[in-house]
Amino acid sequence: MPRKIIILTEGHTEPHAGKTAANVIRYRRPEVVALLDSTQQGRSSQELLGVVGDVPIVGKLDDAPQADTLLLGIAPPGGKIPASWRAIILDAISRRKMEVISGLHDFLCADPEFSAAAAKSGVKLTDIRKNSEKSIARRVGLRPDCLRVHTVGHDCSIGKMVVSVEVTNGLKKRGQDAKFIATGQTGIMIEGDGLPIDCIVADFVSGSAEKLVLENQHHDILLVEGQGSLVHPSYSGVTLSLLHGCAPQALILCYEIGRDRVTGVENVAIPPLAKIKNIFEVMANIHQRCEVIGIGVNSRRVNASEAARERERIRDEFCLPVCDVLRDGPDELVDAVIALKNRGGWQSP
Amino acid sequence: MPRKIIILTEGHTEPHAGKTAANVIRYRRPEVVALLDSTQQGRSSQELLGVVGDVPIVGKLDDAPQADTLLLGIAPPGGKIPASWRAIILDAISRRKMEVISGLHDFLCADPEFSAAAAKSGVKLTDIRKNSEKSIARRVGLRPDCLRVHTVGHDCSIGKMVVSVEVTNGLKKRGQDAKFIATGQTGIMIEGDGLPIDCIVADFVSGSAEKLVLENQHHDILLVEGQGSLVHPSYSGVTLSLLHGCAPQALILCYEIGRDRVTGVENVAIPPLAKIKNIFEVMANIHQRCEVIGIGVNSRRVNASEAARERERIRDEFCLPVCDVLRDGPDELVDAVIALKNRGGWQSP
Numbered sequence: 001m002p003r004k005i006i007i008l009t010e011g012h013t014e015p016h017a018g019k020t021a022a023n024v025i026r027y028r029r030p031e032v033v034a035l036l037d038s039t040q041q042g043r044s045s046q047e048l049l050g051v052v053g054d055v056p057i058v059g060k061l062d063d064a065p066q067a068d069t070l071l072l073g074i075a076p077p078g079g080k081i082p083a084s085w086r087a088i089i090l091d092a093i094s095r096r097k098m099e100v101i102s103g104l105h106d107f108l109c110a111d112p113e114f115s116a117a118a119a120k121s122g123v124k125l126t127d128i129r130k131n132s133e134k135s136i137a138r139r140v141g142l143r144p145d146c147l148r149v150h151t152v153g154h155d156c157s158i159g160k161m162v163v164s165v166e167v168t169n170g171l172k173k174r175g176q177d178a179k180f181i182a183t184g185q186t187g188i189m190i191e192g193d194g195l196p197i198d199c200i201v202a203d204f205v206s207g208s209a210e211k212l213v214l215e216n217q218h219h220d221i222l223l224v225e226g227q228g229s230l231v232h233p234s235y236s237g238v239t240l241s242l243l244h245g246c247a248p249q250a251l252i253l254c255y256e257i258g259r260d261r262v263t264g265v266e267n268v269a270i271p272p273l274a275k276i277k278n279i280f281e282v283m284a285n286i287h288q289r290c291e292v293i294g295i296g297v298n299s300r301r302v303n304a305s306e307a308a309r310e311r312e313r314i315r316d317e318f319c320l321p322v323c324d325v326l327r328d329g330p331d332e333l334v335d336a337v338i339a340l341k342n343r344g345g346w347q348s349p
Numbered sequence: 350m351p352r353k354i355i356i357l358t359e360g361h362t363e364p365h366a367g368k369t370a371a372n373v374i375r376y377r378r379p380e381v382v383a384l385l386d387s388t389q390q391g392r393s394s395q396e397l398l399g400v401v402g403d404v405p406i407v408g409k410l411d412d413a414p415q416a417d418t419l420l421l422g423i424a425p426p427g428g429k430i431p432a433s434w435r436a437i438i439l440d441a442i443s444r445r446k447m448e449v450i451s452g453l454h455d456f457l458c459a460d461p462e463f464s465a466a467a468a469k470s471g472v473k474l475t476d477i478r479k480n481s482e483k484s485i486a487r488r489v490g491l492r493p494d495c496l497r498v499h500t501v502g503h504d505c506s507i508g509k510m511v512v513s514v515e516v517t518n519g520l521k522k523r524g525q526d527a528k529f530i531a532t533g534q535t536g537i538m539i540e541g542d543g544l545p546i547d548c549i550v551a552d553f554v555s556g557s558a559e560k561l562v563l564e565n566q567h568h569d570i571l572l573v574e575g576q577g578s579l580v581h582p583s584y585s586g587v588t589l590s591l592l593h594g595c596a597p598q599a600l601i602l603c604y605e606i607g608r609d610r611v612t613g614v615e616n617v618a619i620p621p622l623a624k625i626k627n628i629f630e631v632m633a634n635i636h637q638r639c640e641v642i643g644i645g646v647n648s649r650r651v652n653a654s655e656a657a658r659e660r661e662r663i664r665d666e667f668c669l670p671v672c673d674v675l676r677d678g679p680d681e682l683v684d685a686v687i688a689l690k691n692r693g694g695w696q697s698p
Contacts, residue, residue, distance in 0.1 A: 202550070
């Protein structure tokens with residue numbers, strides 16, 4: 001029986017903080033019964049989160065009596081549970097006996113009050129980021145015939161996961177044996193497997209990424225979700241561990257129109273996209289060949305004609321396939337992946 | 350009252366695996382009463398570990414009756430406690446009531462047998478790597494007048510910590526207000542403070558490095574110990590988190606003569622030093638100016654004339670100060686740091 005999820009976004013029903021909510025709605029819509037945000041009650045989730053398929057926004061838990069699962073729908077920097085959410089979460093556990101799912105760094109099960117309430121109510125607390133990974137990357141046993149494509153970007157929270165999922169789905173529609181490899185909390189919620197790369201002990205991040213590849217390389221094509229950015233001073237090491245751990249042959253470079261300051265480090269400017277492409281290719285090519293084969297534009301902040309102009313500008317600058325997977329569909333990127341697959345990667349004539 | 354340390358290296362009394370033992374002897378010699386390795390009993394620690402100042406190698410704990418502290422003296426990849434060591438550690442805790450200090454990823458206090466024995470004996474277990482760091486790098490509040498020098502290298506375990514300590518000590522001898530910033534288990538044991546960067550949750554590694562800088566930037570010069578290498582597929586992300594977190598203005602590039610395969614990933618070759626220098630400068634210069642100002646050679650595997658030839662070769666290739674800090678002394682690197690300090694960094698005319 002599928003879960004009946006109410007997504008908690010209290011005070012944060014907007015596309016950036018609420019990206020977990022937006023993407024769970026985008027890819028698991030049938031399981032979502034409502035959004036809980038008393039500050040936005042009755043408004044349109046489509047308008048607030050920018051995601052197709054409207055979900056009722058309710059003001060309290062009991063406006064969704066059928067819900068059996070509370071999912072925390074935000075991904076703030078540092079991953080802390082907002083103080084104002086505690087009463088709602090405790091009420092869900094103690095009175096409604098709901099399962100609670102969280103992807104935050106602050107674990108529900110490490111919180112004395114939540115864990116005591118859950119034990120008393122016999123309720124399950126699921127911390128998506130909790131792990132005890134201790135794998136070390138060895139660069140041994142990677143299957144050369146498995147094409148590893150990795151989404152990277154100019155900043156965090158700009159749509160690398162969405163590009164990965166949409167390109168995977170596009171490849172499957174063309175009959176390819178492709179698999180989305182989730183590396184973040186939202187991706188894991190959507191796909192049902194993967195590893196929370198940014199919450200693994202530093203020495204074992206590359207090894208965990210390599211493990212995800214080794215466990216899934218019976219598929220012909222892997223789309224490995226990227227994290228952060230090599231130019232993000234707070235998270236660049238997560239990005240590089242993942243890049244070197246999954247050892248991709250191809251990158252899809254993602255960016256969002258209008259983003260010019262590093263998220264969370266606004267005193268630092270994001271470098272030009274050409275420089276970022278170069279930095280990723282330098283770091284991806286240390287021990288093997290890897291190239292950017294396409295560009296994913298997130299054009300949610302501009303209108304259709306501005307998006308079309310930007311797409312042409314980027315196509316001219318980089319001479320690569322370019323699309324906004326949500327606005328244009330992922331076909332150009334899907335074509336690029338299939339072309340590389342059919343060539344047998346970079347080694348073949 | 351200083352501790353009386355017996356260092357456990359059972360079966361691992363050699364420079365690579367035993368680098369923790371070697372460096373604790375090098376920098377905390379007065380506190381060390383013996384090495385425990387029944388397979389090397391009676392041999393010379395100087396010869397086996399390559400460190401000046403001989404320490405008796407004993408075959409059992411009771412050959413060092415005065416010892417009150419057992420220090421685990423190895424740093425293996427993955428940081429596991431060797432199975433054969435369990436009985437020795439338990440004996441130290443239960444019968445000898447010794448404090449046990451470990452820098453491994455396998456925590457003593459998370460081991461049910463060790464923690465039960467320690468609780469029963471009233472003995473302290475110290476896990477150097479254990480932490481709950483949750484800082485995020487913000488690139489705010491860095492003092493421009495504090496010169497941050499960071500040691501980086503072509504592989505792990507090649508002497509970045511030794512170069513950091515020796516250059517710091519050399520600067521202090523010249524009257525400079527310098528501080529060694531420890532970022533690894535051995536450095537923390539030697540300096541008495543610092544953070545175990547490689548054991549922090551991935552999202553918070555840069556932030557922890559930045560925190561170390563913010564807490565110590567009342568000093569004029571910081572020598573921040575590097576970890577791993579940007580070309581090490583298993584640990585490159587740790588290296589980059591640290592590089593971007595401490596935001597250095599200057600790098601000292603360290604390498605060991607004769608090292609040509611990546612440690613632990615021997616199927617992968619270490620790229621040429623010039624390529625590695627370029628990669629570090631690309632990644633260190635994304636948001637500010639930073640240059641390699643000198644090179645630290647570890648020449649322990651070759652004789653004096655070979656070391657001298659290599660030093661000249663590298664000086665010719667890079668036109669930079671070069672020395673083996675243990676063989677030649679750190680003066681050339683100390684001079685380079687003071688010269689940059691006196692210029693006021695890169696911004697001054």
